[in-house]
Amino acid sequence: MRMRPARSTMNRRGSPAGAVRNTGEVAPATSVSPSAGGGAGGRGTTPGEPPPPQAATRLVNKASNRMRARAISISVSSRKVDGQTGGRKPASVVHANEGEGQVLCVRARAAPRRHAIGAPFAAAQTGRRLCAGAGNRKIGRRRPLQNVDRQVIVPALFVRGKIKRWFRRRLCARLFDRDTVYRAGSPRLFPSKEFFMRSSSCFSQRVRAGAAAGLLMFSLHAGAQTRDWVVTGTIVTADRVFADGALSISGDKITAVGERAALPGNAAVTKLDGIVLPGFIDLHNHLTWNVHPRWIPNRKFSNRYEWQNTAEYDRVLAGPHAALGGAICEAEIFGEVKALIGGATSVVGSLTPDKLGCSRGLLRNLDVDSGLGPAPAAGEACQKNPKAPQALFDLVVNDVFPLEIDYERMNFLRCALGSGAMRSLVVHLSEGADASARREFRMLNKTGLIMPGLVVVHGTALRAEDFQVMGEKKAGLVWSPRSNDELYGESSNIAAALQQNVAVAIAPDWSPTGSAGMLQEIGYAGRRYKNVTPEQLIAMGTSAPARMARLDDRIGALAPGLMADFIVLHGDKDKPHLAAVRATPADVQLVVVGGRPMYGDAPVMARLLPGVKLESLVVCGAKKSLYLGDSAAAAPRRSFADIQSKLAAVLAKAGASLAGFECN
Template structure:
């Protein structure tokens, strides 16, 4: 295409001169709330009015298309910008461009075009299970933070480490979540993510034809790897599936991962999921820093290591991780619903560790990334003093997640040479496109493309793309269609098989969805007061970071960690 490489060759400053009604970089709205700030690169020529949110204008055959809307790139926002995609599904130009004459034109005026969302951690074979797991009649009662704080029964629904809820240790309520690896179940669980605009999921498995599964060689859906090296997803990197007593003064676990795991594209283990010394010992032992010189563990901290959860860390741990340029995956809803706490995310942020956002699984986490972003945003505004901007939260499900999974050379950004994984989102009237994405509901997902091919979207738009897709009916007040040809299944077939499984979408914030309000029995209920404005149970006069939620934890001898840089 004649625009190939344009933005990479000319740069932003040159392209600014090619656009109409240009605003200077940085001249966009900058409200006092930094979460709403964004950078406008340029306003391009007005787009034609359309009858639908996106309208396809047919053109001569030849492959490729140009999609127009408000394009989110690393540098900022192209208002009325375009993304030209070739027949191979690769981005050839971005910015104020005209479409090559032999390609389709898709106009989405005022709609937001983001890289397809990336979920860096899930369990796709378990997401048919509803919140709380099976056989949990007191889940709804103990999902209420007020009850968690005041009722001793609900203390048994908040845990200190992972194996307490896995096995019902120490009198705790076991979370029952059986695996179902049938293809029709896994496809339904993947479709749940497609409905939310997600195109890649590291989910410990997968099925053919929908999202990219970066941890399964046969299910990469076009991602390129060298020597068959994919993401090495380890749920039990210490081998403690049955030996669940834990360790605090040794790294002699049943089967500790070896340095060979770093030969993979990325090492993606569950580490430090909890708030006690047992959970903290996992971090020490997988960074070669165990307290026992005779059993120090193995140093698996590297630039291609990404720790899932990483809740049980202190400042020294995070500094060590930053020095090795590793990443961490944050799942706030799941952490808060299980432990009443989450990773010290501002500490990770201050140290400069790359942070991705992910759902974990439906028994304790979010149904999809839209709801996970809303949980993170709520926690950020209520308990972190708006430490993260809307743009930074958005990057946690795009560029940061791509880096965490080792595929930032192919996905995670709208950039020349990358795959055209694109999601179009309705704006919703928010002051920034990032907040529109964060606050989006399932009905606001207009179009989802993987390498330029449609997967899902508004029925009128999908029909115009003429890819042999099928209608799904109403999804949260919007008529949608899905493209399942690659799966060899039909939507009716999937719907029938999963009739008794967890819903495909939540059309509102459901009270039964795991709570994002932190609470632990007789310690804190997450309610701010004039004496404790961050709701962490430590009075402001005694709190080392009174604006940032950082309760005392068992692993720290019930003292606070400095999460705000006060020294």
């Protein structure tokens, strides 16, 4: 779903009018704003004053000698990333409370404004950040996940020699045609865009430091619980169900899955006796729009361009959304909370690119800015040496509208995806029910971009022969049935897609016409589309999106070595898949992201996080608790009730109301 705000001063998705490209997409932004705690100054330097360059160089060289090649988690244009390249395991893991958040590179404008953010370079040392701002901030202090409008995963393995020099001189300096920040390290520890635009003098130092950093992707929570613990219940894995099972967690990883009798003897046992599933992975959402109540259009539409140009849409959604203004960060937090309530642990689709640093980081934000657009030189570099980016640039790009991008960008995307340099490319395509919507697929097919790694969002106009092409070329599909039914009166032909061996994921799109969360969307599909089994629906929300995002070695299943992202539901344990499809948000007993309980029944959360401040919620008549963390850039130390109050007040001035927590 692609939204268009009011025409007056805001463009699509609420971005300032000046940020729109001629492609119709929002131009890329650069970074996240710093948290309330400020930056971390280098040891031996005055806050706001850079250390001697020689000292920084010594630190970087020392780091390089310790870590020759590591898996680096980087964020492109406020997107999160992580990972490993080509199936290789990271050489080592550095948790957020053990290492430093470091910047890979930044391309700044010629005459950036000055900001009182701090020194351009601070000493790299344990417990402090590299290239941080003024003041001292310990690593253990939370930093909100950067995100924004979309977020992604950019895992990369950096080595010495030609590849590293190629990245520094070619990719880093020339990839984006606007200023964009690459970051390495824990997502919670990143300084702001404004800070890095303050000075470009430490550009090469940041590149070398970032190449030596090697922090594990998806280090969501700096203070994640590190004790070993075990959850018991009905454990649903990819290939079997353990009726009396146990899931063992150490830090942010799953260490064992199996029968309860085999659980480790030295771990604390949390007896929940519910249905334990992998956390849902939402590959298609627009979180900040989920503050709005349901919109039931007075008619059906032929394609996505039609409903965006109605007075009803402007009055009910686009106008109130544009009026959010200074409350856009609160809208992001509200959207992430709704995603947790629906059982999601990973999501794509957050803030607009120009509003950075607002994400709470309550769950994994996987996508990157839709404004990815290499300069011609970057496209030429890929064409001349298509294997060069392989070790540098495993990327999942979300929300690129392929028919609205220029020739050079198309060449780069085709080259990067075809060579394997880009993990996956998620595109909105053929959304609607008319011939023009279907024609988009045929046009894209002629460009040669339909290939392994391409993921089509919607595809409601596609026919069996189109899915045959996708199946042969191993492209995937994201299905948003409720929103499609509401807007167009029909949905994607899932039976035809599955028959042609197309990988299918399910996602809610947005709550105005879709569902409020993954659990509700899966329930809707289960009630309306009887030809899809409960087992298939659960796979569409877990293992299928993980494979499509090329992250199935990290998330999407309950298996040793994967991230401890899981949910626990109340329900009939004899039929766990059917119970999960029929569950409502009231049945969500627990949501865990990276080993940390984030949301669940009030008694369960109090038992798992004793002494921790929790937010109280009532969801579908059930008392729940939410862990918001220590602080956020947008609203430090504010309660969720305060956030709701601010959003309600802002929307009321625009003649609108704040959405509730929908149950179905």
